[in-house]
Amino acid sequence: MTGALRSTLRVLGLPLVLVAIWWVATAGSSNFYWPSLQSILAAFPGTWFDGRFAQDVLPSLGRLLVGYALALVLGIGAGIAIGSFRRLRLLLEPALEFFRALPPPILVPIIILFAGIGDGMKVVVIVSGALWPVLLNTVEGVRGVDEVQRDTARVYRLRPLTRLRRLILPAASPQIAAGARQSLSIAIILMVISEMFAASNGLGFTIVQFQRQFAIPEMWSGIILLGLIGVLLSMIFRLVESRALAWYDGARRADRKG
Amino acid sequence: MTSMTPAATTTEPILAVDGLRKIYYGSGRETEAIRDLTFDIAPGELLCIVGPSGAGKTTLLKCIAGLLGATAGDVRLEGAPVTEPPPGMAVVFQEYGRSLFPWLTVRQNVDLPLREKGLPKAERIRLVDTSLDAVGLGEAGEKHPYELSGGMQQRVAIARAIAYEPRLLIMDEPFAAVDAQTRAELEDLVRDLWTRLGVTVLFVTHDIDEAVYLGQRVLVLSHAPTVVLADVPVDLPAERDQLSTRGSSRFAELRGQVYELVQQAKQGRR
Numbered sequence: 315m316t317g318a319l320r321s322t323l324r325v326l327g328l329p330l331v332l333v334a335i336w337w338v339a340t341a342g343s344s345n346f347y348w349p350s351l352q353s354i355l356a357a358f359p360g361t362w363f364d365g366r367f368a369q370d371v372l373p374s375l376g377r378l379l380v381g382y383a384l385a386l387v388l389g390i391g392a393g394i395a396i397g398s399f400r401r402l403r404l405l406l407e408p409a410l411e412f413f414r415a416l417p418p419p420i421l422v423p424i425i426i427l428f429a430g431i432g433d434g435m436k437v438v439v440i441v442s443g444a445l446w447p448v449l450l451n452t453v454e455g456v457r458g459v460d461e462v463q464r465d466t467a468r469v470y471r472l473r474p475l476t477r478l479r480r481l482i483l484p485a486a487s488p489q490i491a492a493g494a495r496q497s498l499s500i501a502i503i504l505m506v507i508s509e510m511f512a513a514s515n516g517l518g519f520t521i522v523q524f525q526r527q528f529a530i531p532e533m534w535s536g537i538i539l540l541g542l543i544g545v546l547l548s549m550i551f552r553l554v555e556s557r558a559l560a561w562y563d564g565a566r567r568a569d570r571k572g
Numbered sequence: 573m574t575s576m577t578p579a580a581t582t583t584e585p586i587l588a589v590d591g592l593r594k595i596y597y598g599s600g601r602e603t604e605a606i607r608d609l610t611f612d613i614a615p616g617e618l619l620c621i622v623g624p625s626g627a628g629k630t631t632l633l634k635c636i637a638g639l640l641g642a643t644a645g646d647v648r649l650e651g652a653p654v655t656e657p658p659p660g661m662a663v664v665f666q667e668y669g670r671s672l673f674p675w676l677t678v679r680q681n682v683d684l685p686l687r688e689k690g691l692p693k694a695e696r697i698r699l700v701d702t703s704l705d706a707v708g709l710g711e712a713g714e715k716h717p718y719e720l721s722g723g724m725q726q727r728v729a730i731a732r733a734i735a736y737e738p739r740l741l742i743m744d745e746p747f748a749a750v751d752a753q754t755r756a757e758l759e760d761l762v763r764d765l766w767t768r769l770g771v772t773v774l775f776v777t778h779d780i781d782e783a784v785y786l787g788q789r790v791l792v793l794s795h796a797p798t799v800v801l802a803d804v805p806v807d808l809p810a811e812r813d814q815l816s817t818r819g820s821s822r823f824a825e826l827r828g829q830v831y832e833l834v835q836q837a838k839q840g841r842r
Contacts, residue, residue, distance in 0.1 A: 462670035465639050468656070469663045470685035470736065480684060484675040561675040561716055568718035 349531045354538070357531040362539060366520065371539070374517040377433055378505040381440025385497055389445050390490060393452025394482065403453065414450065418443030418504055422511050436508035436516075444501040451493025455486030488562050491555050498551055502544055517543075584651065585612035586740055586772050587636065591645030594631055605631045607797035607842075609645070613740075618766050618773045620783035622830060623793030623801075624838045629776050632798065633744050636774070637663050649740060662733035666745040668726040672717040678704070679713040682732045689736075703735035706765060723754035727761070734765060743775045747782070756814050759786060763812060780834060784808075784826045785817060792833040794842040801841065802833050 333351070340350045362371065396403050396410075421442055422435075429435040459482055467481050483490075509518030517540060524533035556563070594606040605628040613619050623629055634640035636647050638657040647654040649661060665671040672681050679700055686696045704710050707727040717725050726746060733741055743762070747755040759782060766773050777783050783790045784806055792802045806826055808817060817823055 460670045462665050462667045463673065465634075465637075465663075466665065466671045466673075468639060469637060469661070470688065470732075471657060471659060472684070472688050476684075476688055480676070481673065484673070487675075561718075564716055565674045565718040 346528075347530055349534065354531045354534045358535040358538070361532045361535050370515050370517055370520045371543075373433075373515050374505055374509065375543070377436045377508070377516070378440065378501055381437040381505070382444055382498060382501040384437065385441045385444035385501065386448055386494060388441065389448035389493070389497070390452050393449045393490075394456055394478070394486075396449075397453040397456025397486070398482070410446075410450070414446040418500075419507050422508065426512060431512035436505070436513070439508035440501050440504045443504045444497040447496035447500065448490065448493040451489045451496075452486060455489030455493075456482055458489065459485040484561075488559055491559060495548075495551060495555075498547060499544070502540075502547065506540065584615075586615040586617075586650055587613040587774070588648045589636065589645070590648070592632070592635060592642050592647060593644040594628070594635055594640070595643045604797035606635070608799050609793075611791055611800055611803070613772055613774060615739075615772055616770055618763075618775065618786060618788050619791060620787030620789070621774065621776045621791045621793060622778065622780060622783040622834065623798070624795055624834055625778055626796055627793040627837065628796045628798040629778070629793065630744060632793075633663075633742060633774075633776055637661065637742055660739045662736045662738035662741050664726070664729050664733050664741070664743045664746045666748050668722065668729045668746075668749070669717070671729055672725060672732075674717055676716075677713065678709065678715050678717065678720070678728050678731075681717065681728060682735050685732065685736050699735045699737070700731075703731040706734065706768075707731045707761060721754075723750045723758065726750060726758065730758075730761070730765070734769060734771070739772060741771050741773045743773065745777055746775075748778070755782075760814065762786060767810075780827060780830050781818070784823060784830055785812065785814075790826075790830055792830060792837060794837045795840055799842050801837050804830055804833070 337351045340348055341352065343350045396406055418439060422439055425435055425438050425442065429438045463481060463485060467477050472480065505516075506518035506521075509516035510522055513519040517536060521533055521536035521540075524530075524536060589609055589611050592606055592609040594604075596603040596605060609632065621629060621632070631640065635642045636654065638647075638654040638661075641655070649658050652658065673684070676684065682700045682703060683696055686699055691699070700713070701710070704713055707730050709724065709727050709731060712720060712724065712728075717728060720728065730746070747758050750758065762773065762775070763786060765771070775783070775786055777786075787806050790804045790806055791800055792804065793799075794801045804826065808820070808822060808826070
């Protein structure tokens with residue numbers, strides 16, 4: 315009981331302190347651009363729960379999830395292929411490094427040329443940036459599969475599909491997860507950025523609109539909402555990760571002891 | 573294989589290695605690991621291969637197991653040339669921690685090759701149960717390998733190998749990384765399983781005592797590039813135990829003989 319309380323405090327302690335500081339520092343603020351936290355919070359429900367949630371937040375989240383899922387599927391799929399075949403890797407590596415180095419926002423106008431200005435464009439923008447961490451980490455994860463485990467799979471004549479499902483994917487999964495986590499934060503950033511170009515709804519679009527209309531407390535409330543969504547998604551990610559990689563945590567703990 | 577009568581099978585070697593040669597080519601250099609190896613194993617035999625470190629034991633083993641292609645010569649398992657890991661053969665590797673799949677439980681590790689063979693479920697359950705019992709791990713099935721000690725992990729690898737019901741069981745310095753006490757237990761386990769299951773065992777080790785204690789025959793390898801230095805029959809009684817067998821004068825003689833040969837191997841005799 316006290317342990318649970320203590321860990322809750324440890325998790326929430328710093329955020330609570332920061333919020334308190336924000337509250338006190340801006341209380342009674344007359345600065346137009348730095349409204350009091352109280353007024354921001356007061357604007358929050360009316361701004362987001364009066365129809366904007368379905369109109370703007372859900373479409374944003376939908377595009378984010380579709381884009382992120384596509385990036386994971388493409389990244390893991392291509393990563394396994396590239397990691398498994400040396401020739402393919404040598405062929406593709408320079409090109410991959412080049413594309414990875416391009417900042418995705420710079421690609422937005424070009425993507426608009428090909429993908430138009432609808433949801434498709436925004437998903438493509440998200441994929442174009444979120445793909446790389448998961449792809450490159452998958453390549454490394456697959457290359458790093460233990461030689462003895464590979465020999466074991468060959469000795470027991472595991473078929474390619476079994477080898478993929480029972481050896482390659484699980485063995486590479488810790489590194490794939492590390493890449494997927496980076497990809498998630500990039501996907502959130504690109505979700506917002508993609509909505510700053512030629513959009514008619516979405517979180518990014520709405521926040522920019524508030525900015526242009528000098529609806530400053532509403533703008534701040536949008537930024538807070540973005541932060542909360544980020545925290546929520548990373549919590550979900552961690553939950554899934556800790557379940558899927560329970561063996562990995564156990565093995566690492568055993569290694570440290572032994 | 574169909575023309576082979578049971579009587580013929582018993583006289584034919586289960587494994588025939590003939591003129592095996594292995595050269596590694598890398599960055600403009602050639603390294604001759606194995607020069608010329610020829611030997612047979614009879615069905616049901618327990619053959620130990622011993623050699624100094626750097627004798628190319630692991631290379632030899634990988635060639636026999638079909639994990640590595642030979643440069644010349646050939647390896648035949650039950651008459652069929654080995655070009656890839658053949659069915660009917662299992663390998664227990666030295667690095668037990670890296671050979672088991674840590675994301676699977678002990679049961680799942682043992683079961684995976686059986687699944688892949690397409691055995692019916694009831695048969696798989698029976699095989700997994702009996703082989704885990706045989707290595708003394710009947711209770712540990714639901715654990716993950718990392719929850720077990722090193723010796724127990726190697727027992728899991730052995731259980732996986734025997735559940736696969738191989739006709740040839742290859743063991744590559746399987747006990748090099750466990751403590752002396754565990755090692756003695758595992759040696760007795762191997763003798764016991766070999767007697768009970770009638771499987772042919774090829775046991776590779778750098779430990780002279782272990783080779784003499786376990787084997788019916790000890791093959792001494794030279795330093796690389798490897799040839800067979802000597803083929804020593806071990807005429808100890810079939811019933812062996814750590815105290816009386818190791819204490820017998822015949823054991824000491826054989827041990828001395830193999831020790832002398834390994835010393836010569838180290839000095840480069842071939």
